[in-house]
Amino acid sequence: MTAQHFSKAYLYRRIVVAKIFIDNNYNKAIDVSEIANEACFSKYHFLRLFKASYGKTPYQYLTMLRIEEAKKQLGKEGAMVSSVCFDLNFESVTSFTKLFKKHNGITPTDYINQQENQKENIRKEPLSFIPNCFAENFGWTK
């Protein structure tokens, strides 16, 4: 392996370390400087490399993970918007609601209601959520 190959591979490994750091710590109060430090990059260099590798800035990626986890938590029984918001280290309920709606098209409160209705409907008629061609062909209708 040439020196150039080695240094490129090492660079990618550091970017991956940063991404995995975000994957494992998205629910904590982390910022871009901390993530850049984790991967031994300067902040500017890190921002540029991360965006080139993943198509998103570290902040956009972190927000996406937090919103995905928020959806999981809001789908659980007894979920409260404020608890989920602060558990995932969003700044405020207002900013969380705005971000959530931007990503999902509905507010967290409406999402909770939507999930509760869907769960109830799945409980009553699970097959109505499965294309009939699969249900029939695989004998799930019996």
Added chain:
Amino acid sequence: MISKLSHSSIYVLDQQSAKDFYVNKLGFTVEMEIPIGENAFWLTVSPKDQKEIEITLMPISAGGMFDSETAIKLSDLVKKGVFGFGVFECVDINATYTELVDKGVVFTKKPTKEFYGTEALFKDDSGNWFSLVQRG
């Protein structure tokens, strides 16, 4: 007029193992997980940036359109790696390849320059293979 593809199916040997692979290794999200029988689920996953397509992780079991012999034959074919179910894309194949190798994903072809981009090949936990491509 057909407007889009909404679901695509992949046969898997074990749904829970497949769920772990697609979610925890490939980074997909579970869209639907509905129990439909003994140890069987209507289980669909999507890439995080492409929610409009759901990949159905289909169990192989006797009943319905598969008799026992067919289910065994299909399982054997999946294990042999006969089925290639499609092409996944990524922004940077070297970063994605590095991460997936670290997570234990088995690659049968390292990132290689092709006329359509740079491509690697990997297998899921059942044996199905996929192309991973960075275009350009």
